[in-house]
Amino acid sequence: xxxxxxxxxxxxxxxxxxxxxxxxxxxxxxxxxxxxxxxxxxxxxxxxxxxxxxxxxxxxxxxxxxxxxxxxxxxxxxxxxxxxxxxxxxxxxxxxxxxxxxxxxxxxxxxxxxxxxxxxxxxxxxxxxxxxxxxxxxxxxxxxxxxxxxxxxxxxxxxxxxxxxxxxxxxxxxxxxxxxxxxxxxxxxxxxxxxxxxxxxxxxxxxxxxxxxxxxxxxxxxxxxxxxxxxxxxxxxxxxxxxxxxxxxxxxxxxxxxxxxxxxxxxxxxxxxxxxxxxxxxxxxxxxxxxxxxxxxxxxxxxxxxxxxxxxxxxxxxxxxxxxxxxxxxxxxxxxxxxxxxxxxxxxxxxxxxxxxxxxxxxxxxxxxxxxxxxxxxxxxxxxxxxxxxxxxxxxxxx
Numbered sequence: 257x258x259x260x261x262x263x264x265x266x267x268x269x270x271x272x273x274x275x276x277x278x279x280x281x282x283x284x285x286x287x288x289x290x291x292x293x294x295x296x297x298x299x300x301x302x303x304x305x306x307x308x309x310x311x312x313x314x315x316x317x318x319x320x321x322x323x324x325x326x327x328x329x330x331x332x333x334x335x336x337x338x339x340x341x342x343x344x345x346x347x348x349x350x351x352x353x354x355x356x357x358x359x360x361x362x363x364x365x366x367x368x369x370x371x372x373x374x375x376x377x378x379x380x381x382x383x384x385x386x387x388x389x390x391x392x393x394x395x396x397x398x399x400x401x402x403x404x405x406x407x408x409x410x411x412x413x414x415x416x417x418x419x420x421x422x423x424x425x426x427x428x429x430x431x432x433x434x435x436x437x438x439x440x441x442x443x444x445x446x447x448x449x450x451x452x453x454x455x456x457x458x459x460x461x462x463x464x465x466x467x468x469x470x471x472x473x474x475x476x477x478x479x480x481x482x483x484x485x486x487x488x489x490x491x492x493x494x495x496x497x498x499x500x501x502x503x504x505x506x507x508x509x510x511x512x513x514x515x516x517x518x519x520x521x522x523x524x525x526x527x528x529x530x531x532x533x534x535x536x537x538x539x540x541x542x543x544x545x546x547x548x549x550x551x552x553x554x555x556x557x558x559x560x561x562x563x564x565x566x567x568x569x570x571x572x573x574x575x576x577x578x579x580x581x582x583x584x585x586x587x588x589x590x591x592x593x594x595x596x597x598x599x600x601x602x603x604x605x606x607x608x609x610x611x612x613x614x615x616x617x618x619x620x621x622x623x624x625x626x627x628x629x630x631x632x633x634x635x636x637x638x639x640x641x642x643x644x645x646x647x648x649x650x651x652x653x654x655x
Contacts, residue, residue: 260559261525261566263332270329276309277336285340293343293621296467296474298423302344303377306337311348313375316355320371327511328573331518335569338522339529342625343475345522349515350419353508354381354428357446361495361504366448370426380453382424383512384415384481385505392638394430394502395440399483401431401447409433409493411447411461411486421464421479423453428494428508429481435499446494446501449486455479461486472624511576512633513586517569520593520629523622524565524600528558530619531604538609551607558600565593584646591639594629601626 266274284305292299306312315330316322330352338345355374358367373379387397399413411431418427426448433445451459455466463482470478490496494504532555535546545551572585601622605612612619630636 260528260562261335261521263328263566263570270325270332273314273323273325273329274332274336277311277333280305280309281336281340285337285344289341290618290621293341293474294615298477299341299344299347299475302341303347306344306348307377310375311337312351312377313355315352316359316371316375320367320375322371322375326573326577327514328570328577331514331569331573334515334518335522335525335566338519339526340522341475342519342523342628343473345515345519346419346473346476347423349512349519350383350424351381352515353383353512354426356511357383357428357494357504357508358448360507361446361500363491363496365491366494366496370448374426379426380420380424382418382420382427383508384418384427385430385509386415386417388414388416388480390416392634394505395444397430397432397444399429399431401433401445401488403433404487407490409447409488409490411449411483411488413483415481415483417468418464418479418481419476421481422455422467422477424451425453426450427481428505429483430501430505433498433501437499441502442499444501444505445498446504447488448492448494449483449488450492459486471627472621473628509633510582510586513590513639514569514572514576514582516629516633517565517572517586517589517593519632520590520597520626521562521566521569523626523629524558524562524593524597527597527601527604527619527622527626528555528562530617530622531555531558531607534604534611535607545607554603554607558603561596561600565589565596568592584643587634587639587642587646590633591636591643594632595636597629598626 310323313322314325318324334345385394401409401411403409429447429449435443437443451462455464457463461484464479467477535551536544538545568589572582572589575585576582605619605623608619611617
């Protein structure tokens, strides 16, 4: 595999997990990714294989049937999977965020109810904050959960951009609730909405219209979610207490940004591999193009970027594992990884020349997939706002 994307200080278990995942990616994902992606076909056999490897329960504690591994292990697994096919890592990511929310914020009853089935891959998670026209202003959500006389809730609204929207059976859904607080952020609640897989009406008052057609990120489905007077009991409030939804979701988004950074790292890693391989087989002026200084310098820049973003992603994951807040570190890792992954993949595309524009070559797929990294879990502009505001607090002048 070469010297790139090596991580110091891993345990024997972590190393064995990554070795198994890398072998699976090389043997079961890369050979079929092109065909499945071009057909926009859900990777059923790949997902079943990842279930057998225990990836769906990677971070879920052993008492609930999982492997009990760290966020770092998870991020490194995601990097490996995204190196093979980024869409597959998307299937895992939203599932992981829901499991993480349950582990960190769920009641004992909610953990017992969902985590064992999630570890086995029998219950699939989806994560839902966005709405049509909402952009990055989460506080402006309009989906409303209205409390009923019997203590239950009725939810009405429209959600957007659900990865796993069709295949999921459990959706962590952010809504507005009237808790009487003086802050909009304390009047938001996360519900655990159960539904059947598929499209159409998948539960009482819950409709998944169908897949959204996208430039890339194919295979995995991205959907809307429409709720019309969906009745849900109070025990489906995440953590059992309304009004904490915004803070719960932001905790999930932090690990989600580590995840997107890891996915970008995987794409950059694969982009470099494709570029350095092609540069050694393509000849011009009597020698491989890798021996031309212009291409050699490009490869050096690409490898340096791959190493830089891998290191930043690992640091953010380790801080989160240590219980620290990583709004700055995850934001930096996500921002730089997404930007540099785009640069590395584009450089690989340039090395391929005209062949990079052909759908026969893998780099064409990567060119479309890597664009999603620029917007997933918040654009670079949003990351800069988060980073800048946090740094002003840290470096505030003393009067």
